[in-house]
Amino acid sequence: MIILERVNKIYHIDQEFTLHVLKKVSLKIRKGEFISIIGPSGSGKSTLMYLVGLLDRPTSGKILVEGKEIETFNDDDLSSLRNEFVGFVFQQFNLINKLTVLENIILPTIYSRKRLDFNPKERALYFLKKFGLEGKETAYPNKISGGQQQRVAIIRALMMKPKLILADEPTGNLDSKTGLEIMKLIAKLNHEEKITVLVVTHDIQVASFAERLIEIKDGKICRDTKVR
Amino acid sequence: MNYLFFVVKNAIEDFKKNKTQTFLTSLGIMIGVFAVVMLMALGLGLKKYINDQFAQLGKNTLFIVPGKIIQGGSFNVAATLQSVKFDNRDLARIRKLRGVEEVAPIYSAQTQVKSSKGSEEGTIIFSNEAFFEINGFKIKIGRFFDQNEVIKRSKVVVLGSKIAEKLFGKPDLAVNQRLSVSRISYTVIGVIEPEGGGGFGGPDYDNYLFAPYTTGYIFNPQKDFSRIALQFDDEKFTLQEIKDSIIREMLKRHNDDSFSLIEPGEILRAVNSIFSILNFVLVAIASISLVVGGIGIMNIMFVTVTEKTREIGIRRAIGARKKDILFQFIVESTLLSLFGGSIGLGLAFLLTLLVQRFIPAYIDIYSVLLALGVSSFVGIIFGVFPAKKAADLSPIEAIRYQ
Numbered sequence: 284m285i286i287l288e289r290v291n292k293i294y295h296i297d298q299e300f301t302l303h304v305l306k307k308v309s310l311k312i313r314k315g316e317f318i319s320i321i322g323p324s325g326s327g328k329s330t331l332m333y334l335v336g337l338l339d340r341p342t343s344g345k346i347l348v349e350g351k352e353i354e355t356f357n358d359d360d361l362s363s364l365r366n367e368f369v370g371f372v373f374q375q376f377n378l379i380n381k382l383t384v385l386e387n388i389i390l391p392t393i394y395s396r397k398r399l400d401f402n403p404k405e406r407a408l409y410f411l412k413k414f415g416l417e418g419k420e421t422a423y424p425n426k427i428s429g430g431q432q433q434r435v436a437i438i439r440a441l442m443m444k445p446k447l448i449l450a451d452e453p454t455g456n457l458d459s460k461t462g463l464e465i466m467k468l469i470a471k472l473n474h475e476e477k478i479t480v481l482v483v484t485h486d487i488q489v490a491s492f493a494e495r496l497i498e499i500k501d502g503k504i505c506r507d508t509k510v511r
Numbered sequence: 512m513n514y515l516f517f518v519v520k521n522a523i524e525d526f527k528k529n530k531t532q533t534f535l536t537s538l539g540i541m542i543g544v545f546a547v548v549m550l551m552a553l554g555l556g557l558k559k560y561i562n563d564q565f566a567q568l569g570k571n572t573l574f575i576v577p578g579k580i581i582q583g584g585s586f587n588v589a590a591t592l593q594s595v596k597f598d599n600r601d602l603a604r605i606r607k608l609r610g611v612e613e614v615a616p617i618y619s620a621q622t623q624v625k626s627s628k629g630s631e632e633g634t635i636i637f638s639n640e641a642f643f644e645i646n647g648f649k650i651k652i653g654r655f656f657d658q659n660e661v662i663k664r665s666k667v668v669v670l671g672s673k674i675a676e677k678l679f680g681k682p683d684l685a686v687n688q689r690l691s692v693s694r695i696s697y698t699v700i701g702v703i704e705p706e707g708g709g710g711f712g713g714p715d716y717d718n719y720l721f722a723p724y725t726t727g728y729i730f731n732p733q734k735d736f737s738r739i740a741l742q743f744d745d746e747k748f749t750l751q752e753i754k755d756s757i758i759r760e761m762l763k764r765h766n767d768d769s770f771s772l773i774e775p776g777e778i779l780r781a782v783n784s785i786f787s788i789l790n791f792v793l794v795a796i797a798s799i800s801l802v803v804g805g806i807g808i809m810n811i812m813f814v815t816v817t818e819k820t821r822e823i824g825i826r827r828a829i830g831a832r833k834k835d836i837l838f839q840f841i842v843e844s845t846l847l848s849l850f851g852g853s854i855g856l857g858l859a860f861l862l863t864l865l866v867q868r869f870i871p872a873y874i875d876i877y878s879v880l881l882a883l884g885v886s887s888f889v890g891i892i893f894g895v896f897p898a899k900k901a902a903d904l905s906p907i908e909a910i911r912y913q
Contacts, residue, residue, distance in 0.1 A: 338828060339907040359832045366830020377825045377910070381524050386517075393517050394830040439829065 284446065284479060285312040285335055290344035292330055292502075304330045306502040307344070314446070317473045317480045319493035324485065327502040329451055332483045336369050336449045337361050366395055370440025370478075372469075374452035376432040378424035378439075384411070385420035388439045395443060403442065410438040414468070430461035437468060441478075448472065450482045454489050466492050522843040526850070536811040537851025539804025540889060544855030544882045545862075546797035551878045552863045554790030556871035558783060565779045571745035572645055573753065574773040575605070575761065576738050596735035597770075604760050605739060610748035611757075613641035616724050616736035624720060625691040626678040633674055635692060635720040637727030638740075643669075643703075645740045646716075653686040653701030661723040668697040672705040673717040690720075695729065697722060750774065801885060804851065805893035812844050812897035816904075823901055824910030837902040844894025845887055852886025 292305040304327045312318065312335065322328045333339045334346060337353060346353045348364065356364070371377075378387045385407055392403040411417055414434045424432050433453060440448055450469060454462030470492050473480045484490050491510075498506035526533040577596060597616070606614045618637045623630060636642070643655045656667045668690060672682050679685040682702040690697045706716040728734055743753045754772050761770055816823075823836055856879060863872050 333907050336828070338910065339905070359834075362827070362830050362832040362835075365828060371828050373910075377821075377828070379822055379825060381528060382521070390826070391829045393514055394826070394832070394835055443830070 284314045284349060286310070286345075286347040287331075287334070287341075288345040288347070290334060290341040290346060292327070292334065292339070293342045304502050305334070305341070308499075308502070308504055310497070310504065310507075312447075312479060312481065315473070315477050315479055316495055317470065317493045318482070318495045318497060319490035320481065320483045320497045320499060321485060321487070321490045322499035326499045328483045328499045331499065332449050332451055332481060335447075335481060336371060337365050362394075363396055366391055367397060367443050368446055370437075370443070370445035370448045372433070372436050372440050372448060372450040372453045374455035376424070376429070376436045376456070378432055378435060380423060380425050383421050383423060384416070384427070384435050387424065387435060388442060391439060391442045406442060407438065410441060414438060428461075429457050430464065433457060433461075433465050434468065437465070437472075441472070445478065447479045447481065450480065452484055452486075453482065454484070454486065459488075462486075462489065518839055518842050519846065521839070522846050525843065526846070532811065533847065533850070536808055537804075537847050537854070539807040540801065540848050540851030540886050541804070541855040541858070543797065543801035543804045544852040544886055545859045546800055547794055547885070548856055548859035548874060548878050548882050549862060549872075550790065550793045550797050551881075552859065552872040552874045553866075553870070554786060554793070555875060555878070556867075556873050558786050558790075559873065560871040561782055561786070562779065565775045568645070568647065568775040570776055571743050572775055573741050573743065573750075573757070574738055574775075575601075575741070575757065576771050576773055577769060579768040579771055596733070596737060597739055598733075598735045601761070601764065602736070602739065604764075605741060605757060608753075608756050608760060610743045610753050611741055612744055613645055613742040615639050615642040615645055615740045617642070617738040617740060618724060618727055618731050618736045620727070620730045622693050622730070624674070624678065626688065628679055629677070631674060631677050633718065633720055634714075635668075635722055635727070637722055637724040637731070639724055641742070642721065642740065645742050648706070648716075649704040651702045651704045652683055653699070655701055656721075656723055661725055664725040665723060666695065666697045666726055667700045667723065668692070669701045669703060669721040670699055671715075671717040671719045671721075672702055673715075674720060675699075675702045692720070692722070693730070695726075697726075798885075801889055805848070805889040808844055808847055808890065809893040809897060811847075812840065812894055813900065815843070816840065816897050816901040819901070820904060820909050820912040823904055824906055824908075824912060827904075827906035828910055833902040836904075837898045840898030840901050841891055841894045844897065845890035848886045848890030848893075849883065852882055855886075856882045
């Protein structure tokens with residue numbers, strides 16, 4: 284589904300100092316996989332995730348999404364792909380606090396350019412009920428618990444029926460019990476909805492939910508194993 | 512949910528959360544729009560007032576005044592002080608001219624007027640029955656004097672509404688009362704409707720008294736007049752034809768530079784053009800505050816972009832394009848500016864209502880459209896740079912922004 288070929292990512296901090304974050308990384312993400320990327324802080328795992336999530340472009344190398352090279356895409360195309368193809372779940376939840384839970388959830392549909400085959404509000408309410416957040420639609424994110432916020436973020440990620448969910452330390456700001464619940468939820472989406480999942484974490488317990496484990500160190504993939 | 516509705520609602524939610532900042536940011540535009548609309552209202556009011564005053568005279572009215580008032584294209588103020596006066600022979604000659612319908616001699620005097628209730632300093636105009644018609648006066652109570660009373664030198668007087676009030680308490684009480692003008696006793700026969708003159712150019716007829724010119728010879732032993740007002744038949748004759756024949760007739764007895772013909776339309780055009788220029792200059796000066804207000808908005812919008820960097824990152828991550836971010840911030844700055852503009856307009860409207868009691872002022876639909884149009888325009892123009900900055904943020908850096 285997504286192929287990375289010899290991808291380099293170099294950040295130019297200033298004229299003298301450059302940071303070589305990813306070094307010739309090649310990776311193939313197949314449809315329906317549940318992958319965990321683990322590694323110490325600063326190893327480049329988040330950068331890898333953002334490249335896969337089309338939030339950034341590689342300095343060199345190729346990224347192909349469903350066979351198309353993103354090099355040829357302009358900013359609008361990438362935005363549309365992020366909107367329709369990818370769903371993000373972040374460590375800090377990244378909900379917009381001035382918008383209600385419902386407004387946060389339907390935000391991706393507001394930015395969508397394609398004709399929706401569902402009613403955004405109905406779909407949002409369906410997920411809220413399914414994820415045990417019924418009655419929270421008019422609440423503001425900072426008025427609900429961390430676990431609830433993360434579930435709202437997951438619903439937002441699911442709104443546009445994405446093929447890929449990218450989660451960056453999704454349990455990092457949650458207690459272990461809530462974190463476990465969130466991971467179970469993500470795993471369920473992978474199993475039942477056949478959505479490809481890529482989780483970036485340094486928590487082995489979180490990583491253990493995945494069927495494929497990629498370890499990254501100093502910008503290079505040092506291990507890529509099928510664990511299940 | 513509709514895209515535009517969502518963006519606007521978002522911006523309004525933001526304003527609600529930062530009420531003080533929103534108010535202070537739009538204050539500049541508020542003051543700017545207030546100043547511009549207020550000046551336009553005063554300008555318009557003044558212009559309308561002057562136009563109304565002249566409209567009463569009608570376009571078929573002409574005045575013959577002493578001296579050369581307009582010389583080489585400019586007003587010759589000294590000319591109006593010249594002592595050349597007109598007399599009954601001039602009146603008779605003008606009256607005979609073809610096309611001239613009504614002629615009124617005018618002589619005015621400043622004098623002490625006494626009633627049973629009190630005494631006032633007043634201006635009395637000595638003229639004939641045609642004067643009322645030429646000036647478009649309407650009677651409020653009683654009647655005007657007629658030709659017969661002019662011929663008979665009847666000591667009758669018609670009062671302006673204000674002087675009637677001052678002398679008798681109420682205009683209704685004035686009729687049939689006696690009045691002494693420089694110790695000569697007159698009978699009040701009528702009071703005219705308020706004319707609303709005075710203050711800005713134009714005579715304050717409401718404070719004037721009007722009596723047959725034949726009774727005024729006691730003030731005016733030479734029996735001459737300072738002005739002649741006339742009305743002509745503007746269906747059969749053109750203004751130029753009438754002017755030419757009057758000039759020809761007048762030149763038989765007077766020098767070319769000892770009299771002038773004044774048509775109200777000419778003065779009106781001159782006054783109008785002066786007011787238009789004056790108003791334009793004032794509004795242009797006031798507009799500077801709009802620019803300053805716009806810069807204030809731009810400044811705060813830059814701060815807002817920094818404050819919202821993470822929000823921008825989130826929006827970009829879930830699929831907002833650069834245009835969406837650009838649009839969001841331009842909508843925000845435009846609404847800020849429109850908000851300020853609307854409040855400024857509202858304040859100007861209230862103040863206009865208040866000052867209308869004292870001086871003429873009014874807000875027309877163009878002022879409203881201009882105020883709202885200019886504030887939207889300022890919002891868009893000064894919102895573009897901050898919005899561009901927001902749209903050009905790299906999504907990855909924005910979302911990682913702490």
